[in-house]
Amino acid sequence: MEKYKVQVTTRKNALLLIAATMLLIYAGLVFYRGGLPELPSFIKGFHTGAFIGFELCIVFFLVKYRKASKNEAELKKMYIEENDERNAVILQSASSLSMVIILVGLGIASVIAGFFNTMIFYTLMAALFFVLIVFFALWIYFAKKI
Numbered sequence: 754m755e756k757y758k759v760q761v762t763t764r765k766n767a768l769l770l771i772a773a774t775m776l777l778i779y780a781g782l783v784f785y786r787g788g789l790p791e792l793p794s795f796i797k798g799f800h801t802g803a804f805i806g807f808e809l810c811i812v813f814f815l816v817k818y819r820k821a822s823k824n825e826a827e828l829k830k831m832y833i834e835e836n837d838e839r840n841a842v843i844l845q846s847a848s849s850l851s852m853v854i855i856l857v858g859l860g861i862a863s864v865i866a867g868f869f870n871t872m873i874f875y876t877l878m879a880a881l882f883f884v885l886i887v888f889f890a891l892w893i894y895f896a897k898k899i
Contacts, residue, residue: 757832758822765818772811779804855884 779800782789821827834840863877 754825754829754832758828761818761822761828761831765815765822768811768815768818772808772815775804775807852884852888856881856888859884 817831821831859877859881863874863881866877867874
């Protein structure tokens, strides 16, 4: 359990680093906004909402990890949850199906967008190619690993 406690501490430190980095980047971009192109208010609102949501997720996990670090029973419970084979199978099944749905959805959306706007078409195609590259890279990686 001591090894897992170190792992949780490492996660907490990584999350703190990520949260601080995101805060600095966001604050820097907001401060420097005058030198950037003018954005519609919807995009500014989306940026703010995404940043706040991201930071809240990090705070949630930080609280969870801190609570588990101070309580041995909570740490053991979290360890069991993470290493439960049923959860791993459920996650793997959901990931496989979602990957297929994402690939098909991006493919269909890019074909439809091609009839209306070339910029959206190229954007969706780039997203599709990115997802495919990540998928095949991970497939090759895990095929060699196993």
